[in-house]
Amino acid sequence: MNPAEIPTTSVSELPTEGAVLLDVREADEWAAGHAPGAVHIPLGDLPASTDQLAELPDDRPVYVICRTGGRSARATMxxxxxxxxxxxxxxxxxxxxxxxxxxxxxxxxxAEPEVL
Structure with missing residues (x-):
């Protein structure tokens, strides 16, 4: 898949309710601050996380997020x-x-949540 073909959305376009969010940041980033209800699987762990991935819904999009969009683009691809x-x-x-x-x-x- 060509990077220009990666399905992408902005935070402002995300549904405010019912969206499935997959956070692919590292454990320390996750612990410092994350979206309520998000699923956490670090990017490097995705290939070995088939059981966890199988629990994600297959009837609607899964929105993949990281710190700024680079790792999540690779994960999405x-x-x-x-x-x-x-x-x-x-x-x-x-x-x-x-x-x-x-x-x-x-x-x-x-602690106050923060994005690392």
């Missing part, structure tokens, strides 16, 4: 090529998510 899900890259990633004022949560008690 891989997921679509493998035919595992209908993946859509989220341009601008979690940085845009934060800028758009979308909700964030973190895994550190008492």
């Amino acid at each position: 891989w997921l679509n090529s493998a035919g595992l899900v209908e993946a859509v890259n989220v341009a601008g990633g979690m940085k845009s998510w934060q800028t758009e004022g979308r909700p964030l949560e973190c895994d550190h008690d008492g």
